[in-house]
Ligand SMILES: C=C(O[C@@H]1C=C(C(=O)O)C=C[C@H]1O)C(=O)O
């Protein structure tokens with residue numbers, strides 16, 4: 001069986017070599033089904049070779065996981081035209097691709113993993129220097145776990161003068177070593193509680209910005225502005241992304257768990273908020289806004305859910321998001337559907353108001369067009385969008401970087417999914433910067449909003465070891 005596979009691959013490589021002689025550089029992508037592997041062990045085991053070039057992405061309940069390692073091709077943009085820039089480069093790249101695959105499984109073969117910053121017009125701080133307005137990689141190795149099956153894609157960008165068989169051979173050898181190391185890997189069972197120093201800059205300034213925004217909303221131009229703040233955390237020992245991810249995937253089961261390592265930084269988190277998912281022409285977006293804590297008992301938890309569903313301030317906060325997303329998708333879809341009433345979405349520490357919005361994309365509308373049209377929704381920016389983002393830029397004394405921004409993946413057929421990177425932390429060695437925001441509306445109370453951000457910091461503080 002294996003022999004036969006290798007022969008087929010050999011023929012493919014020979015054919016490719018011939019084809020390349022007469023044409024331009026191109027992308028080679030080889031997909032094989034492999035024995036089931038634990039994706040996070042694969043991520044962890046790869047640290048030795050791919051430190052600073054690893055990406056992890058998993059949907060709630062681990063139904064679909066991608067692990068990208070290394071860079072076959074990088075696509076970046078620091079311009080306002082970032083969505084178009086990525087689209088153009090991606091189209092160009094896949095126009096000249098040779099794919100060898102065992103069956104077409106979504107999320108395998110050549111695909112881009114990465115994301116965008118929140119606001120390309122905000123001057124970027126040194127904290128986020130590795131995270132551009134748009135940064136994507138086509139990974140050298142991609143592990144896809146879908147419906148309990150594992151697939152490994154090897155991607156290589158080949159020039160006509162390259163020795164293709166040698167290059168493929170090298171990658172195959174590294175693949176075998178990665179798999180062996182992955183199977184030997186195990187996570188430290190107990191995470192020892194560590195001492196974290198938590199520092200909260202500019203608390204008073206943040207509270208006065210909230211007051212300021214409430215006053216502006218009452219004057220009538222703005223309806224909602226999402227204001228965020230950051231906290232700085234320092235640990236005695238270096239943070240390890242794989243340990244944080246291992247905790248998040250066990251505890252935050254209703255969230256997307258992600259890590260994006262660029263150089264010495266890792267941006268990690270567990271977000272419950274999908275921005276947009278596209279499969280063929282079917283699209284699914286999520287309105288998530290309005291928050292309350294979880295109860296200690298089942299009764300208290302239900303009482304809190306009920307209170308949230310009936311709370312006028314939270315309903316307004318939520319409704320502004322639903323209206324905007326329905327309208328934005330209305331322009332890009334032939335049909336848009338959403339229930340009239342929100343339901344409750346629970347994570348470990350927080351419950352939210354939740355409304356799914358479904359649509360059928362018009363023929364020429366791509367996933368990135370939709371991301372561009374939606375970002376930032378009033379769940380992360382505000383309403384009206386331009387004015388709200390301008391106020392965020394002026395009032396928040398920090399650079400959000402990729403916090404609250406779209407991160408995700410897209411494939412060559414235009415399928416993919418983007419979430420907004422909240423409940424997240426940017427880590428580097430022993431330092432971490434955490435972010436949390438909340439939707440300010442006319443009836444907001446500054447102190448309650450502050451407490452809401454405290455609650456939203458909890459998931460990441462726990463994940464970093466500060467139980
Ligand atoms: C901005 C954040 O969360 C957003 C704000 C919410 C709110 O204000 O109720 C709820 C969910 C998110 O859309 C965050 O977690 O940092």
Ligand SMILES: [Mg+2]
Pocket residue numbers: 289290291317438439452
């Ligand atoms: Mg809120």
